[in-house]
Amino acid sequence: MLRVHFGREDLARTRVMDTWGPLGETFLSLTTLQQPAGPAVFDGWRQRVRQMHRTVAHPAAALFQGGFVDLFTVTGPAASWEEGLEALRAAGSDLMAQEFAGARELREHYTGRSDRWAGLAWGDPAHDRADRRALVDFLGGYYRVAVAPYWSGIRTRLQQEQAGRARVYAEQGVEAVLAGLPPGFRWRSPILEIGRGRRADDLHLGGRGLVLVPSVFYQSRPTVFFSPDGQEPAVLFVPVLRTAGEVAGVLTTTQEGSLKALEGLLGRTRARALDAIGQVPCTSSRLAERLDVSLASASEHATVLRRAGLITTIRHGSAVHHSLTPLGAGLLNGTSLAP
Template structure:
């Protein structure tokens, strides 16, 4: 059990943020076997063959993301790999700029990382950190970018809910249902932890709360210098993230964008290629391609290359339109 003592300044400076870079790290843990309950099985089933077909050497990233096994520090993640964000919603590019500029003194970890990987990072930090950032970008485009709109909606919904709890009843109400591993009493946050024990003080820095789609059922904490004290926790409704929904197209949506494009928007609840969409909708591949081009120009879908194929996914605007009242 870790006890985190809050002062008045800490409560005042407690804030929320999202971190695309942390989702990269947490999702790699899932791919390496940390999803024992199968919550992300549907995502893994789509992403794992896509990564294999890409031919990208992911070892600079995967070596740095251990999964709990037998080693005492196997559950830890190197702090320099995913420092807590300094703004509420940084882009992946902004977070990777921080990684590329990591001071050599911070290239250390208690995590179960191959010694050769850490030795290479220390021997040539600029080159190896740049290579790491490039690999993360490639992984993001293949594994997370096509799904980011769906993930982001879940995370932002949780922040809105937590913010309302904070307004309604202060820190006690905020932490009351954050996670079963977290309890609040008498100005102290109690965090269940597998290995760590003792008290921690925030010393006026506040606590950063980062909802994460890929951490369930765990809560990850960052409580050591020089990083912002942080908790990465599962958002509300994470169990529904990959649930498939019946494809329905309303006359109202079809009247706005046309029935064929409305059908394609509805089908893109998960990333798909032109061939997949043609097979599922009965439209010709050429027709699907033309409609997707128009939807992409309008900012309703995005395209992500995966080997020889291009995957299309709804953007946030597309998600909003597809899920609007009357749109199914």
């Protein structure tokens, strides 16, 4: 059990975010994917991911086993996938090395194991640029299969959660928000108890406050995360999916069936292009990477989709950025646009 102690300043600095962003949820999903006895409600999603994405066998995946590494505090929150990856690429070597060292200590604390950690046996992404690129490439491929197809539903669910807690905050105050957290959290002012067990670890926020972050994929042991410099408010992820029905409502998508139908209408590559742009608006070069085609081919597919009114294209300098139109979104999601 974890006992989080609040002072007056901590309560004043406590707030609720909507999401840490797609990269943060991707980090957390890798832990949930690899939990040997993880929540059964995620089994359908796990099976789909393992069937569709061979790179979950990449050795870098072991970095996220157990949830000891919190790279999300290294990158910070990021609204878009590209923004998150850029923060990961730019993270300082010393900062990442400090996080990995702390993760080793945390792993030993919870497991009693001091053996070599498989998560870092494959390389050194803190100091080696090639290993950093390998980590980024692995995350990109994994995200496209495990998180991106569901991101619209994930983001909507997390925004709903944040909005609900924000209303409670405005009407009743921060202690009502803490008292209204889901099962497993118990507010006994001025202490928030998380989890159960005879052993209790006491954590004093020390005036830093707490950021509550709803999460679809966070299912690990109760943990409060601190920024590497220790100055920012602590971070506590709050799981929002607890039943098979809730998981199915967020981690399934009509796009899976709609995409198959679209392949017959548009052709496989063009349907995949529309799907890729729908997941995350992108440039032609990034679209080419996602489709594994040449830049000329990606540009040609984008031109056809634009002429059909399914995407819109805006030029920024030498690059063009593609995003879905309402017609494209409706076609991709299998929804009717009729009034």
